[in-house]
Amino acid sequence: MMSYLAAALQMTSTPDLEKNLVQAEELIELAVRQGAELIGLPENFAFLGREEEKLAQAETIALKAEKFLKTMAQRFQVTILGGGFPVPVENNPNKAYNTALLVDPSGIEVSRYEKVHLFDVNVPDGNTYRESSTVMAGNALPPIYSSDKLGKIGLSICYDVRFPELYRHLSLKGAEILFIPAAFTAFTGKDHWKALLQARAIENTCYVIAPAQTGNHYERRYSHGHATIVDPWGVILADAGEKPGIAIAEISPIRLEQVRRQMPSLQHRVFA
Numbered sequence: 001m002m003s004y005l006a007a008a009l010q011m012t013s014t015p016d017l018e019k020n021l022v023q024a025e026e027l028i029e030l031a032v033r034q035g036a037e038l039i040g041l042p043e044n045f046a047f048l049g050r051e052e053e054k055l056a057q058a059e060t061i062a063l064k065a066e067k068f069l070k071t072m073a074q075r076f077q078v079t080i081l082g083g084g085f086p087v088p089v090e091n092n093p094n095k096a097y098n099t100a101l102l103v104d105p106s107g108i109e110v111s112r113y114e115k116v117h118l119f120d121v122n123v124p125d126g127n128t129y130r131e132s133s134t135v136m137a138g139n140a141l142p143p144i145y146s147s148d149k150l151g152k153i154g155l156s157i158c159y160d161v162r163f164p165e166l167y168r169h170l171s172l173k174g175a176e177i178l179f180i181p182a183a184f185t186a187f188t189g190k191d192h193w194k195a196l197l198q199a200r201a202i203e204n205t206c207y208v209i210a211p212a213q214t215g216n217h218y219e220r221r222y223s224h225g226h227a228t229i230v231d232p233w234g235v236i237l238a239d240a241g242e243k244p245g246i247a248i249a250e251i252s253p254i255r256l257e258q259v260r261r262q263m264p265s266l267q268h269r270v271f272a
């Protein structure tokens with residue numbers, strides 16, 4: 001692993017696929033111009049709209065999102081995470097997997113994860129989320145992509161952040177960098193987002209890269225924003241605030257090694 005810059009992108013995606021990809025491309029270019037070699041796009045980067053509409057367009061979204069990620073990675077010679085887009089489930093027109101895809105600079109898929117924990121929650125602000133009505137839960141633990149240059153990268157998506165056992169699995173498998181792309185609700189995000197990201201970084205002594213959705217997407221759907229990069233000590237290295245943009249920071253193997261020496265908690269585990 002070497003030292004390099006990583007970027008967590010922050011978008012306001014809408015129900016307009018083409019416009020979302022244009023927005024994503026602009027932000028990828030911005031990150032590349034600032035020197036980023038690892039770039040994460042948030043959950044729902046290609047489409048954020050009504051559940052039924054997402055399902056109806058799932059095939060198109062899946063094809064275009066995947067092609068987009070591969071084209072961008074190749075064109076800019078960077079590794080890109082698409083933090084979550086619907087991929088239709090075979091023989092089931094009513095469900096899609098919420099899929100995160102990591103693509104390397106040659107445009108090749110190197111890691112794929114289907115979201116396991118679905119957001120079926122009545123948020124106290126009056127909004128009701130039933131992700132399971134259109135999403136099929138993945139049934140496999142997330143993979144780790146091991147790159148000589150970028151380190152060992154573990155995938156996850158959004159609501160997963162509330163389930164520490166998933167990240168413990170990743171850190172025990174050697175993860176050094178945890179991707180947590182999200183579309184966190186404005187209501188839960190204001191109290192939980194930062195604390196959860198710092199907790200996952202501190203307890204696993206890993207970098208956390210958390211791309212985010214922000215602002216008003218459609219109707220009453222608002223996201224919290226604050227795409228964030230956290231270092232293995234829990235220090236917030238970059239925070240994109242509330243407008244679309246990027247959070248960019250250095251990922252350093254020297255810092256990682258230093259923190260793991262200063263705080264060897266991963267080695268002191270008793271129960272798991």
Ligand SMILES: O=C(O)CNC(=O)[C@H](CS)NC(=O)CCC(=O)C(=O)O
Pocket residue numbers: 043044047048049051054118119129130131158159160162183184185188189192
């Ligand atoms: O709605 C879609 O189109 C796609 N899915 C999402 O945006 C997902 C599921 S609804 N959002 C979350 O997991 C938010 C979690 C969250 O906000 C929390 O844990 O507090």
